[in-house]
Amino acid sequence: MSPLNHPPGTADIAGLKARALNLRRLMMEMAAGKGEGYIAQGLGIADCLAALYFHEMRYDAANPAWQDRDRFVLSTGHYSIAMYAALAEAGYFPKEKLPDYGLNGSRLPMSTFDDTPGVEMVGGSLGHGLGQAVGMAMALRLDKRPSRVFCEFSDGELQEGSTWEAAMGAATFRCDNLVALIDCNGIQADGPVTVAIEPVAAKMAAFGWDTVEINGNDIAALVAALEGARKPDGRPKCIVLRTVPGFGVPTIMARDRAHFVRIAHDEWDALREELEAANG
Ligand SMILES: Cc1ncc(C[n+]2csc(CCOP(=O)(O)OP(=O)(O)O)c2C)c(N)n1
Ligand SMILES: [Mg+2]
Numbered sequence: 132m133s134p135l136n137h138p139p140g141t142a143d144i145a146g147l148k149a150r151a152l153n154l155r156r157l158m159m160e161m162a163a164g165k166g167e168g169y170i171a172q173g174l175g176i177a178d179c180l181a182a183l184y185f186h187e188m189r190y191d192a193a194n195p196a197w198q199d200r201d202r203f204v205l206s207t208g209h210y211s212i213a214m215y216a217a218l219a220e221a222g223y224f225p226k227e228k229l230p231d232y233g234l235n236g237s238r239l240p241m242s243t244f245d246d247t248p249g250v251e252m253v254g255g256s257l258g259h260g261l262g263q264a265v266g267m268a269m270a271l272r273l274d275k276r277p278s279r280v281f282c283e284f285s286d287g288e289l290q291e292g293s294t295w296e297a298a299m300g301a302a303t304f305r306c307d308n309l310v311a312l313i314d315c316n317g318i319q320a321d322g323p324v325t326v327a328i329e330p331v332a333a334k335m336a337a338f339g340w341d342t343v344e345i346n347g348n349d350i351a352a353l354v355a356a357l358e359g360a361r362k363p364d365g366r367p368k369c370i371v372l373r374t375v376p377g378f379g380v381p382t383i384m385a386r387d388r389a390h391f392v393r394i395a396h397d398e399w400d401a402l403r404e405e406l407e408a409a410n411g
Pocket of ligand 1: 172207209255256257258285286287288316317318319320390
């Protein structure tokens with residue numbers, strides 16, 4: 132079992148930064164192998180996943196079905212590249228499996244499937260993660276389990292009514308074992324977010340959520356916000372993450388269109404060097 136859920140103030144920030152860099156390395160390897168992928172989102176959310184999997188969450192990688200585990204619900208199934216890197220780094224399956232990402236018949240499909248060890252939800256159709264997470268949080272409470280549910284969803288999904296129905300439900304049903312992590316990366320598919328969604332944090336607070344807004348690429352801020360979200364005070368918790376697509380690889384950060392990145396096979400090595408230089 133992971134020795135996680137550290138007492139407040141005991142985070143190894145340097146160690147978590149090293150984990151985040153490892154996750155980025157693994158993702159770059161996966162994307163380079165295929166020559167394409169949702170690498171920009173993966174690089175953007177890497178710090179959050181490092182803080183979750185290597186500081187905040189309780190789980191047993193050797194026993195993915197352990198009933199008292201915390202649940203991580205990835206609502207944006209297309210961010211699978213990031214989740215697979217985190218799961219491999221956490222020991223759910225060998226890193227040698229990662230090159231299977233996106234191949235026909237692979238257990239690491241480009242959009243998540245719950246057949247993969249450690250994956251809680253079938254992804255792909257957006258707007259359903261928060262609703263499922265609320266249901267999980269309520270069920271876990273009814274079963275008197277200590278587990279918490281962490282649900283990532285995106286700024287694009289804030290344009291779907293189902294997300295707001297679930298947000299109302301979580302507050303109504305006092306799901307204080309639920310933490311929403313909203314990845315506000317500023318993009319959705321073809322460009323910037325189109326329908327006005329701001330102010331996200333004020334809206335979630337108005338819906339009854341205990342809400343903070345942070346730089347989602349700042350490990351220390353992530354750890355502090357996650358520790359702050361442990362309060363069993365009857366309110367669901369929300370952390371609005373401002374992330375940068377492609378974070379850590381300047382050429383990808385600079386792209387106008389970063390939703391789905393396709394890069395010639397002979398250019399990936401230079402990008403991987405950028406990642407090392409940026410973190411050197
Ligand atoms: C219900 C649904 N509608 C449309 C799509 C097609 N789609 C795939 S990714 C995406 C963009 C959604 O916004 P966001 O999650 O913020 O995207 P990103 O930040 O990854 O660009 C869309 C519209 C989908 N997968 N599901
Ligand atoms: Mg987005």
